[in-house]
Amino acid sequence: MATTAAPAGGARSGAGPEWGGFEENIQGGGSAVIDMENMDDTSGSSFEDMGELHQRLREEEVDADAAAAEEEDGEFLGMKGFKGQLSRQVADQMWQAGKRQASRAFSLYANIDILRPYFDVEPAQVRSRLLESMIPIKMVNFPQKIAGELYGPLMLVFTLVAILLHGMKTSDTIIREGTLMGTAIGTCFGYWLGVSSFIYFLAYLCNAQITMLQMLALLGYGLFGHCIVLFITYNIHLHALFYLFWLLVGGLSTLRMVAVLVSRTVGPTQRLLLCGTLAALHMLFLLYLHFAYHKVVEGILDTLEGPNIPPMQRVPRDIPAALPAARLPATVLNATAKAVMVTLQSH
Amino acid sequence: MAKAAESSGEPGTTSPRPLFAGLSDISISQDIPVEGEITIPMRSHIREFDSSTLNESVQNTIMRDLKAVGKKFMHVLYPRKSNTLLRDWDLWGPLILCVTLALMLQRSSVDSEKDGGPQFAEVFVIVWFGAVTITLNSKLLGGNISFFQSLCVLGYCILPLTVAMLVCRLVLLAEQGPINFMVRLFVVIVMFTWSIVASTAFLADSQPPNRKALAIYPVFLFYFVISWMILTFTPQ
Numbered sequence: 228m229a230t231t232a233a234p235a236g237g238a239r240s241g242a243g244p245e246w247g248g249f250e251e252n253i254q255g256g257g258s259a260v261i262d263m264e265n266m267d268d269t270s271g272s273s274f275e276d277m278g279e280l281h282q283r284l285r286e287e288e289v290d291a292d293a294a295a296a297e298e299e300d301g302e303f304l305g306m307k308g309f310k311g312q313l314s315r316q317v318a319d320q321m322w323q324a325g326k327r328q329a330s331r332a333f334s335l336y337a338n339i340d341i342l343r344p345y346f347d348v349e350p351a352q353v354r355s356r357l358l359e360s361m362i363p364i365k366m367v368n369f370p371q372k373i374a375g376e377l378y379g380p381l382m383l384v385f386t387l388v389a390i391l392l393h394g395m396k397t398s399d400t401i402i403r404e405g406t407l408m409g410t411a412i413g414t415c416f417g418y419w420l421g422v423s424s425f426i427y428f429l430a431y432l433c434n435a436q437i438t439m440l441q442m443l444a445l446l447g448y449g450l451f452g453h454c455i456v457l458f459i460t461y462n463i464h465l466h467a468l469f470y471l472f473w474l475l476v477g478g479l480s481t482l483r484m485v486a487v488l489v490s491r492t493v494g495p496t497q498r499l500l501l502c503g504t505l506a507a508l509h510m511l512f513l514l515y516l517h518f519a520y521h522k523v524v525e526g527i528l529d530t531l532e533g534p535n536i537p538p539m540q541r542v543p544r545d546i547p548a549a550l551p552a553a554r555l556p557a558t559v560l561n562a563t564a565k566a567v568m569v570t571l572q573s574h
Numbered sequence: 575m576a577k578a579a580e581s582s583g584e585p586g587t588t589s590p591r592p593l594f595a596g597l598s599d600i601s602i603s604q605d606i607p608v609e610g611e612i613t614i615p616m617r618s619h620i621r622e623f624d625s626s627t628l629n630e631s632v633q634n635t636i637m638r639d640l641k642a643v644g645k646k647f648m649h650v651l652y653p654r655k656s657n658t659l660l661r662d663w664d665l666w667g668p669l670i671l672c673v674t675l676a677l678m679l680q681r682s683s684v685d686s687e688k689d690g691g692p693q694f695a696e697v698f699v700i701v702w703f704g705a706v707t708i709t710l711n712s713k714l715l716g717g718n719i720s721f722f723q724s725l726c727v728l729g730y731c732i733l734p735l736t737v738a739m740l741v742c743r744l745v746l747l748a749e750q751g752p753i754n755f756m757v758r759l760f761v762v763i764v765m766f767t768w769s770i771v772a773s774t775a776f777l778a779d780s781q782p783p784n785r786k787a788l789a790i791y792p793v794f795l796f797y798f799v800i801s802w803m804i805l806t807f808t809p810q
Binding site: 343346347381385389408 | 714
């Protein structure tokens, strides 16, 4: 009995103080200890032994090894009555260790402080960056600086969502705001994240010097032009005006992004590929938001409520393109007044 | 205790072994039973404290919570620079307001034989995820406000917009027309401004002074979206 007790006791006693020391290490803030214990491919360090002992200890407790434990306890402490309390204490300490590990892992990965440096901006900086996003810079010989922040782009995406909703509501009566809200959020965030990732992938292929964060920031600020164009043209439904703004404002913000990318890419083919793709996607997205998005929305509403509302309320008003310039302002005013009256009547 | 350990260890061996060192360490853990006995009465003592609020009647609990919620409503309706919303935050008020708003915005679909379910869920999701996003944004900008305090403030400041919703529903019972729309527009704009002022009064102090505008802008967008949903609501 002595021989069987000795190794077991030795294992227990060996595990005990080391195990207790393991506890102290956790309290000392040594996260390396925890990581090493949890990793499967630990190198041959003493921590691995402790991890194995810990595991063996856990298994010993989990297995219904009551007799052996009781025997060990009896041998060990000389009093059988302590068995229950010892096992409870052991379970308690293992629970504490597990909880500490879990909270440490949680605070490591769910820590929003990872994003904190990207939100470190001042209002004046945001304002200046918004204005700069409309001004293409001609200097393409050395890489232009891109501010790596996420506050501006995120707020611009949310503003675009709000403008899309506003645009939908000025067109007609809405019944299911919810689906439209989901579509708006999905479209805007999908464009921002999806196109950024795609262009980043192309940039990787074309060997351009740009990081994912910079691409997100660049495209986010490029949406400022979209916001302006949509805000104006959702209120004044005039196709010619929209085309003018599309070329002017959309073109400026696209040129700015293209100039930045060109300054960071080497080689004419790569430049053409990268910048052509970005320009095409950016301009086509604005076109889509103005025209096709309305159709998508109307498609949703048609399937829901049936086309029982006169089409004049639903489609952006079509002003004949072949109109003398002198009569255009009057026509615009008439169209806007009609739009407002129709909206009021529908409420 | 050390003697007991030594006696329970290897009997009959007097030569020093590493095992003794282990045993002496284990003897410290022999404090376990003593610790156990000391902590157990503490636990029951704590349980007695808990039962003092557990034993009171349900009516007392509900009235106490409702009074706290009502007090915070008053703070929102008359926004002063005070800490009440921040100090004892609770999420009952925002929940009541959000559910009321979502129910009222849902009624129209039920009337027109459509399934009103998704609309309720959409309003709910928009309010809560919007509040979470704004909270994360203000924390990332360097604000020293806790997560739930910010959720509490944003939720309570929906109260003016809920009042606007009620007023709009009443106004919509009357004859529809441009005057109807103008009245509702006016009411919604006033309540929207009130919401923003109320939330600014509570949230602005927690931000660094030069970044207040950055933290307030998403609040503006959030209440704008809710106001727009209220304004364009028409019962069919």
